[in-house]
Amino acid sequence: MIAKFFAAGGALDKAIPGFQARQPQIDMAKAVADAIKQQSQLVVEAGTGTGKTFAYLVPALVSGKKTIISTGSKNLQEQLFHRDLPFMTNALGFTGRVALLKGRSNYLCVDRLSRQITESHGDHSDPVMLSLLIKTRQWSSSSKTGDLGECEDIAEDSPVIPMITSTNDNCLGRECPSYDDCFVVKARRKAMEADIVVVNHHLFLADLAMKDNGFGELIPEAEVFIFDEAHQMPDIASQYFGQNLSSRQLIELAKDIEIGYRTEAKDMRQLQKAAARLQQATFEMRIILGDPGFRGNWREASQTPAVQRELVRLNDALDLIYDVLKLALGRSQLLDAAFERATLLKARLKRVVDTSIIGYSYWYECTPRQFSLNITPLSVADKFSERMTEQKGAWIFTSATLAVDDDFSHFSHRLGLQPKQQFSLESPFNYATQALLCVPRHLPEPNSYGLADKLVEILAPVIEANDGRCFFLCTSHQMVRDLAEGFRARLDLPVLAQGETSKQKLLAEYLERGNALLVATGAFWEGIDVRGQALSCVIIDKLPFTAPDDPLLKARIEDCRLRGGDPFAEVQVPDAVITLKQGVGRLIRDTQDKGVLVICDNRLVTRAYGAVFLRSLPPIPRTRSVAGVSEFLSNLTDTQVSVSDDIQHSEA
Known part of the structure; x- marks a missing residue:
């Protein structure tokens, strides 16, 4: 049928x-x-x-x-x-009936917007922020969905978004004075009926x-x-079946208490003092955890004297918040909800500090301004x-x-x-005629000193001969920076690097230039659909094994070992194969596409497990000759460039 x-x-x-x-x-x-x-x-x-x-x-x-x-x-x-x-x-x-349903953080919270506008009229108001809040309120009056993605005045990464959206922790539910106008409730009702x-x-x-x-x-x-x-x-399931305590949760609690003090409990100065103490303790914890962009072992870090000292301060700050909010119960819905959140965060901190429970990975992650403490189940x-x-x-x-x-x-x-x-x-694409895979000879070992310089030397002629139109996919941000610097010194072509602007702007500039090299990592390995000869060369710096010091990986390896398995064959290789297949998938997106894939890792042909990678890839003809790559690219005929709208993100 x-x-x-x-x-x-x-x-x-x-x-x-x-x-x-x-x-x-x-x-x-x-x-x-x-x-x-x-x-x-x-x-x-x-x-x-x-x-x-x-x-x-x-x-x-x-x-x-x-x-x-x-x-x-x-x-x-x-x-x-x-x-x-x-x-x-x-x-x-x-x-x-059909419905679209997103997470809470995508929908405007009418009540929190109203509170933020009231707060922004105070003595320490930011006129730019107030203007943005007022524009958002004007937009919301005509919006049917409240989806902030539809509000042109708010950038995707705007700091105002957490201020005017709700979370499971701070939502007032049916007690909210704006419950009847709640966009989240309306979206859920549509979903229930669809x-x-x-x-x-x-x-x-x-x-x-x-x-x-x-x-x-x-x-x-x-x-x-x-x-x-x-x-x-x-991987996403692991995040949600675990537990997490983040600086964002703590700072948002402190900010809501501050708003409650300024708007509804002006006689309780201790609210402001308690909120300030929590903010300070949170900032100090962030500083003591070290460099941004780092994912570390929380079980080990939590035992160091410096971190234990900050944990005591953070716990004391939450205790004070709890005691002060208890005195304010009944004063306002916002402060009542804050009391419940403080109770929850106190319990979450207690759980995060107890790293003795087996079956979980304990890890922390830092960005320049935030940190998160995480407990992730191994399975x-x-x-x-x-x-x-x-x-x-x-x-x-x-x-x-x-x-x-x-x-x-x-x-x-x-x-x-x-x-x-x-x-x-099987894909309907004819990889035998549409693509060529090259593993260049004379490559240095992965992670060897000067690897980026050597890759620039070997591959600059290929990129030049192809007039750019190339993605160079890397396994680390450091390699992105090193390669971008090296290619900019060597090539006359535009060299774009992830991290220097947003993903959307980077891709738009790549397409507009028409002859660029784009050097990128994680976000560009999947979900990017560039068709035609706008992208006819994809280079991968090495097999995408997860860093061996990654605490999640280490925990999964230990779990596999305890079960009597082979962690390398059962965990590390399969993870890397899936990631590599995603990166390779950027090259051929249409029956008319043609291009070259270059994987700069000798292990594909010198190690036994390399065969697993090769058998998992599409049936692409292979060569070891970089000259063969240039010849293949020179024979490509120009075709119409088209780009799909399928540009994806991994956040919710």
Whole structure:
């Protein structure tokens, strides 16, 4: 039955000029339909270009069952909701209701906006901030969704966003004076009434974790659950099934107490003093934790005298906050909610300090101004499997990168899946004629001194011959900086580097220039879709093994070892293979694309495990000759450059 929608003269053929049914797409659609009918689990690796989005949308829409579709990012979520779903609902004549649901931090909180405006009229007001708040209030009066992504006056990374949005901790719920106007409540109601609800993994898993604690936040019950870009699920699930205490939570609590003092309890000066003490203790903890951009072992760090001293100060500050807020109970809803948050954060700090409980990784992370203390379970398989058992229905997981050497066990075991079916669909691209893979000879060993200089020397001629149009994907920010500096000294072409501007601006400038080299790391390894000859060369500095001192990795390695497994073969290699497949996937995005992939790591051909990487990649012809790369690139014909709107992000 499902095949008829893809057949000649079918719904898609009528809706899409020049549509041609692809057997892999039909095979996937049939498997999704069977999983929905049988309420079973399905895992499908759908290679780039197979059309997996339509392959799961068609059976979901015609099933008549309530469906949750979860994507890997907000950008993909919006693309699915605003572009793909309207197209498919029209093509299939679907008359059901569709809803988009994001996390709380995306929706304006009317009450917090009002409080911030009141606070900003005080003696120490910032006129720029006040102007932005007033513009936001004007926008909100005509907004139907309250989605701050639609407010042109607020930048994506604006510091005002945490001030005018709510969290699970600070939301006043039904006690809020603006509850009837709450955009989060309205969005949830729409989702409850809809037949198809589009969410993202962060929201889905945050909600799932809350249900594990006896609370459900936003996502309604459903009969079908579909996860696109499912390779991200295990790591995101680990975040939400653990616990976390962050400087942002502490500072926001202090700020809300300050607002409560200034607007509703001006006679309680001790509120201001307690808030200031908490802020100071938080800042001092950040300083003592060390350099930004560092992820460290919290179990070890928490035992040092300096950190223990700051933990005592932080605990004392929270105790004072608790005692003062207790005296203010009943004065205002904001301060009453702050008391509940202080109670929660006191308990969370106590749990984070106790690193004796086994089965978890204890780690901390620092940015220039923030820190977070984290407890992450070594395995989420039991909890996730339990949730799937309780919430009966069809559970469908798909991505272009799920298998390692045609084996899905690495992915399935991490989530506790027991799929009735799991299979790979080959990409329709002809890699034998469209691409070339080069592992250059005479490469220095990874992590050796002067590696960046050597890579610049070897690859500058290739990039020059290709007139730029190249992504250089790195495994560290330091390598991004070193390579950018080296290539700028060597090339006359534009060299763009991640970190010097936002991801969107960087990609826009790359496309506008037409002859640039873009040097980047994590954010550009996946979710970027540049088609045509705008990108005809992708270079990867080395195999993307996670840094061996990463505390999460160390904990997973130890867990694997305790189970009698081989951590390198069962944890480190599979993780690196999945990441490499994502990076490789940036090159060929269309049947007309042609290009060269260069992986600067001899281990691909000198180590036994290199074969696992090579077998997991598309069937691309290989060479060791850099001269062969230049020859291949020189033979490429210019084709029309097109760029898809599919630019994704990993935050929620």
